Amino acid sequence: xxxxxxxxxxxxxxxxxxxxxxxxxxxxxxxxxxxxxxxxxxxxxxxxxxxxxxxxxxxxxxxxxxxxxxxxxxxxxxxxxxxxxxxxxxxxxxxxxxxxxxxxxxxxxxxxxxxxxxxxxxxxxxxxxxxxxxxxxxxxxxxxxxxxxxxxxxxxxxxxxxxxxxxxxxxxxxxxxxxxxxxxxxxxxxxxxxxxxxxxxxxxxxxxxxxxxxxxxxxxxxxxxxxxxxxxxxxxxxxxxxxxxxxxxxxxxxxxxxxxxxxxxxxxxxxxxxxxxxxxxxxxxxxxxxxxxxxxxxxxxxxxxxxxxxxxxxxxxxxxxxxxxxxxxxxxxxxxxxxxxxxxxxxxxxxxxxxxxxxxxxxxxxxxxxxxxxxxxxxxxxxxxxxxxxxxxxxxxxxxxxxxxxxxxxxxxxxxxxxxxxxxxx
Ligand code: HAM
Numbered sequence: 001x002x003x004x005x006x007x008x009x010x011x012x013x014x015x016x017x018x019x020x021x022x023x024x025x026x027x028x029x030x031x032x033x034x035x036x037x038x039x040x041x042x043x044x045x046x047x048x049x050x051x052x053x054x055x056x057x058x059x060x061x062x063x064x065x066x067x068x069x070x071x072x073x074x075x076x077x078x079x080x081x082x083x084x085x086x087x088x089x090x091x092x093x094x095x096x097x098x099x100x101x102x103x104x105x106x107x108x109x110x111x112x113x114x115x116x117x118x119x120x121x122x123x124x125x126x127x128x129x130x131x132x133x134x135x136x137x138x139x140x141x142x143x144x145x146x147x148x149x150x151x152x153x154x155x156x157x158x159x160x161x162x163x164x165x166x167x168x169x170x171x172x173x174x175x176x177x178x179x180x181x182x183x184x185x186x187x188x189x190x191x192x193x194x195x196x197x198x199x200x201x202x203x204x205x206x207x208x209x210x211x212x213x214x215x216x217x218x219x220x221x222x223x224x225x226x227x228x229x230x231x232x233x234x235x236x237x238x239x240x241x242x243x244x245x246x247x248x249x250x251x252x253x254x255x256x257x258x259x260x261x262x263x264x265x266x267x268x269x270x271x272x273x274x275x276x277x278x279x280x281x282x283x284x285x286x287x288x289x290x291x292x293x294x295x296x297x298x299x300x301x302x303x304x305x306x307x308x309x310x311x312x313x314x315x316x317x318x319x320x321x322x323x324x325x326x327x328x329x330x331x332x333x334x335x336x337x338x339x340x341x342x343x344x345x346x347x348x349x350x351x352x353x354x355x356x357x358x359x360x361x362x363x364x365x366x367x368x369x370x371x372x373x374x375x376x377x378x379x380x381x382x383x384x385x386x387x388x389x390x391x392x393x394x395x396x397x398x399x400x401x402x403x404x405x406x407x408x409x410x411x412x413x414x415x416x417x418x419x420x421x422x423x424x425x426x
Pocket of ligand 1: 082
């Protein structure tokens with residue numbers, strides 16, 4: 001029987017062995033970020049509610065409908081972060097990182113919270129990998145962020161990820177386009193909620209997935225056709241750079257993102273095997289965000305990659321190929337089975353020595369007999385068991401059993417670590 005409690009609805013939790021994959025996937029990202037010169041940030045999980053209202057935008061669903069907002073004991077309004085970008089920028093400014101070399105290159109990870117209707121791939125507590133380059137308006141920075149995500153997907157063995165790319169223009173060209181789009185949308189046959197959206201956030205209407213709305217959007221004006229010369233040149237340069245890097249993308253003029261701060265380059269990573277929640281990552285430039293939250297002019301670009309959905313994508317590709325998701329480094333390579341008190345004492349030390357030598361090692365606990373201990377060894381997933389009895393101690397040896405092949409050999413206790421190292425390397 002389990003306890004009387006369950007995790008709150010919509011919380012995505014990971015337990016072993018799935019959590020080992022989760023962790024390995026996150027570590028693979030840490031490596032890509034390091035290789036590209038991005039430093040790690042550990043941030044507040046909750047923030048002043050106004051940071052998100054002003055940063056992400058009050059007209060967005062994320063802020064208007066999905067935030068976990070509460071009052072603390074001092075009467076302050078706080079919100080569990082629904083995303084990372086506003087917090088990253090807040091922290092960069094607060095810690096004056098922008099007064100050093102630019103761009104400030106940083107990444108972070110952890111849970112984010114949105115009160116959405118839970119379903120496969122959509123959770124109320126979910127996990128993101130977030131990377132930001134702050135302080136440079138240079139198309140190479142835009143392309144660099146995309147390349148980092150791309151290399152990470154490749155390092156995981158994902159082959160079906162699609163990159164959707166668009167430009168949302170800037171504060172010069174977007175207002176005129178927005179007005180043009182509003183005029184077009186006001187002429188359509190739309191329900192009340194959508195008509196309200198036309199007035200508040202018309203670009204989001206382009207993202208409507210309902211067939212009756214989609215059908216009417218066919219002739220809608222597109223930002224791509226109304227970019228100012230600077231935005232157009234900038235976007236063309238980003239695309240050239242992606243081509244240089246051998247990264248394939250799909251120009252997607254209807255791509256709009258759910259957060260208000262985006263300018264110019266915007267992109268999404270999409271996985272065709274995931275159905276409704278196919279957006280496995282997204283990002284873009286946010287050149288006005290710093291000023292929106294009371295900072296100096298400071299352009300920036302970055303992305304948030306959904307860890308939960310990436311794991312689902314790994315499952316989906318493995319299913320398609322008829323195999324299992326990629327293996328992760330084993331939690332146990334050698335399992336120790338003592339027979340008697342003296343052996344228990346000797347093996348407890350040996351397990352520690354093995355760990356110090358970089359070998360994942362474990363042993364049976366609770367004074368089990370041979371049969372129970374061997375069952376533990378099998379369950380551990382280890383390649384070798386080291387079995388030690390009174391007689392072995394007297395002879396100065398231990399029995400090393402290959403748990404896959406079933407063979408067992410006596411190895412001198414003095415040579416046990418080097419022998420296991422050699423065998424594991426084979
Ligand atoms: P976002 O598109 O809202 O962007 O989220 C990024 C990714 O987080 C999504 O592509 C998706 O994979 C994952 N995600 C979002 N909501 C959920 C959910 N409820 N359950 C599971 N996964 C989810 C941002 O958050 C921006 N801050 C990204 C960014 C960084 N832009 C610039 N810098």
